[in-house]
Amino acid sequence: MPKINESKILIIATHGYEQSELEFPRDQLRVKDATVHVATPDGEAIKGWEGSDWGREAEADLKIADAKVEDYDALVIPGGQINPDLLRVNEDAIKLVKAFHDAGKPIAAVCHAPWVLVEAGIAKGRKMTSYHSVKTDVINAGAHFEDSPVVVDQGIITSRNPDDLKDFVSKIVEEVEEGEHARKAA
Secondary structure (H helix, E strand, C coil): CCCHHHCEEEEECCCCEEHHHHHHHHHHHHHCCCEEEEEECCCCCEEEEECCEEEEEECCCEEHHHCCHHHCCEEEECCCCHHHHHHCCCHHHHHHHHHHHHCCCCEEEECCCHHHHHHCCCCCCCEECCCHHHHHHHHHCCCEECCCCEEEECCEEEECCHHHHHHHHHHHHHHHHHCCCCCCCC
């Protein structure tokens, strides 16, 4: 079983990510000595969204297309309205999410990011939560919606909004330390 301080976590995001939903998990996992990389569509820095305007930049470590599932222990997808909407139409991002799923590795999606899980076809039959405006999409994808701070189903971790980030990160740590998850097909 991997310990969090020996793990490598990948965050995938693009412009318009919810500032706290990328920074809080990235920084808290690094405080726990996990290696955390950020992958973006072009491998370049991305700009966040905070409140009602653009926020700070996040440095990128690699392109999403260059990320290899075997190099990481878990995948984290921040929300915001813009970021997951762009990622769910990014072929490389969807392929990567499916690869993490098929490998049984934890996948964590917060706020609007369950849209990406829906697009990857891994929501059906799972217990999930999301931001309230995404609830109908999650249900229509065949997931069992729960209005809870964090919901886990076979290593698929979902949370509703920035208020849930402490629970979200705690569950990421727990799931990484449990190791790979045998999954039935979505």
